[in-house]
Amino acid sequence: MLDRSANAPTLPPEIARRRTFAIISHPDAGKTTLTEKFLLYGGAIQMAGQVRAKGEARRTRSDFMKMEQDRGISVSASAMSFDFDGFRFNLVDTPGHSDFSEDTYRTLTAVDAAVMVIDGAKGVESQTRKLFEVCRLRDLPILTFCNKMDRESRDTFEIIDEIQENLAIDVSPASWPIGTGRDFLGSYDLINDRLELMARSDRNKVAESINISGLDDPKLAEYVPAAQLEQLREEVEMARGLLPELDPQAVLDGTMTPIWFGSAINSFGVRDLMAGIAKLGPQPQPQTATPRQISPEEPKVTGFVFKVQANMDPKHRDRVAFLRVASGHFSRGMKLTHVRSKKVMTVSSPVMFLAADRELAEEAWAGDIIGIPNHGQLRIGDTLTEGEALRVTGIPSFAPELLNSVRAMDPMKAKHLDKALMQFAEEGAAKVFKPMIGSGFIVGVVGALQFEVLASRIELEYGLPVRFEGSQFTSARWVTGPKAKVDAFVDGNKGHIAHDNDGDIVYLTRLQWDIDRVERDHPDLKLSATKEMMV
Incomplete structure (x- = not known):
């Protein structure tokens, strides 16, 4: 088992600030919308595109293959990089349809954590359960986002109980919803003692944040109606008595999941979730390989291919191999050994992705995902190194x-x-x-x-x-x-x-x-x- 404890070696700052994760969910729980809002907050796109196709109004930015745009489901896993609060987020999008579970499994070999999205009205659904099992096999830390709280949803305690019972994992609330459906006002941030209010008028607007000194602060009454405030105080008191306190090490070990409540379509709760990924999510982790494990702080570059995507640009019949950098500091033009064929490759035009937009990657660090255009030399499971015959295993x-x-x-x-x-x-x-x-x-x-x-x-x-x-x-x-x-x-x-x-x-x-x-x-x-x- 990989060592995710606090006594793991200190990583160079550039590597330590990487957070590489995937989003897992049942189809229609709101995964693609959440991805969009991540990119919005990361400053990567100016206006998020909704998923349900309405003519040519907008196409969701991270779903680019024609069939995905027609159907409103994510079929090909793409990788996106963006900065947030001094951290570099590498988000690997997983197919949102059950038929593509193998592709999803392979994607999960390339990330260090997973964000589980559940629908507040439906709770834990079959596909979520399957994907969770895969994360469990890999000991991946999991952070949970309960979405669609602005629609009629189930009782908060019921949702938490269902996660604990179905998935056999401790749940610790990081935020608590105030009302549901039409009465949903926002949430109370239990980590920072803050009131977060949702702006219904503008879906792309960042929620209003009000600092308060705890649930007894009289300032709360200015924003929350009396009946809802009383319910909030009672529920939070019960939650603090009944549910485990947030333990960052238990999160890294994969035995506890923090849960945030929000509404991705209204941009609500997303920023808190991102701050949680930065604070509680793991740094780049070692990779299992033969004949030895690869640690991210090693100076020499190694990486492995976890996905090959053909025809990402219909104008050029191309193939892009998605490579997870496992160690070292990669720079464009580097010569790397393709371990399977023992040939040396010059990686002259690696790319980083913002959904369908590519940029040339001048450099990449352990934890990053880069795309290497090629004509079929690179296959899923291939390892690239600076000469050592290492093979990443488990794909x-x-x-x-x-x-x-x-x-x-x-x-x-x-x-x-x-x-x-x-x-x-x-x-x-x-x-x-x-x-x-x-x-x-x-x-x-x-x-x-x-x-x-x-x-x-x-x-x-x-x-x-x-x-x-x-x-x-x-x-x-x-x-x-x-x-x-x-x-x-x-x-x-x-x-x-x-x-x-x-x-x-x-x-x-x-x-x-x-x-x-x-x-x-x-x-x-x-x-x-x-x-x-x-x-």
Whole structure:
């Protein structure tokens, strides 16, 4: 387990001020709106774009792929950097749709903390629970934002109880809401003893902050009606008696989550949450690797690719590898060793992102996320170093749950389809298997929406209409074992064997019974539902 304690080594100031985190939520809890407001407060954009598409009025800044803009969901994970109160925030956006959970899992390998957004009316939903489990596997500290308090929402204690029971984590309120729905006035900041009032008139306006000397301060009565003030005092007294006090070390250990209440669409509670990320969130953390762990304060640069995004700019058919800098101080033009191929690369045009806007990155420190444009040399799981043969571990690839065959509507363009599929496989958007017998490909995904996304992207980016059709196979397993045994197994089962885009052997099957039979008849072989994406 990584050491997140106070006695971890002191980091250089430039690294210590980095906060690299992801936002996790159930679809529609308000994740993209919150991302927008972060950028607004970070001074990165002047006016936040709302998510629900209203003609061409505005498109949300962080959702740039055409399908995301049409649907109002985040499908591709993008990374954004901005400054706030002397800290550098690196926000990695995760796909907000359940079908993209593998992409989300990989994104969470590149961050040091997560912000969990829950809907005040709905509480903990299924997707939140799944993503929380992934954070738990990685011991990630979690900060919680309860959104949509300006709509009718559930009782505050009920929401906190649900988080504690469902997710088995202590919850400590950092703020307390005053009213809900139409009566929602704002919140009481329990950390700084401040009254925060929401401005309903201007959604992009920063909330008004009033310093007071505690809940008995007579000044409160000037701003809060008597009945609501009495309720606030009672509830806060109960909360302080029943709920654990905020413990920064427990937050870093992942055993406690602080919770803020607000309304992202009204820009309310967002600034307090950001101040909480700066104060309570972890500094850049060590990365697990072989043969040794990588610490952020090491002078030499190392980094690993956790995502590859193709065609970020439809005008240029390009590919960008998202690299988390794990250690050192990177500067543009540096020569780095690509550990898998042992080749030296000159990183001459790295970029940093503000959503779809790119800027050339002159430098980056441990904790930062940079994009490296490339023509397919970089894959998910690759490590770049200043020469040492280190490999960052723990970036998984999951077996798909749905398999379809795919064909181009125009048979003359089949060659282009091969190229498009390979590009999406390297991006991690789908698994692409080439069966040993027969022509064509089998495409595997986690959820059905991914087939729609692929079909729409292949048509949009390659001008190639395609059709996905049911396959005779329903699941895939990677086959490993002694070479002679694997070769013999492949020879005897050619109708079930395919290769993935890395050339690894995959067993395609119709039934779980087949998998059980192979495991029984071939004890030396291992059939795996996951494959670690590294060299």
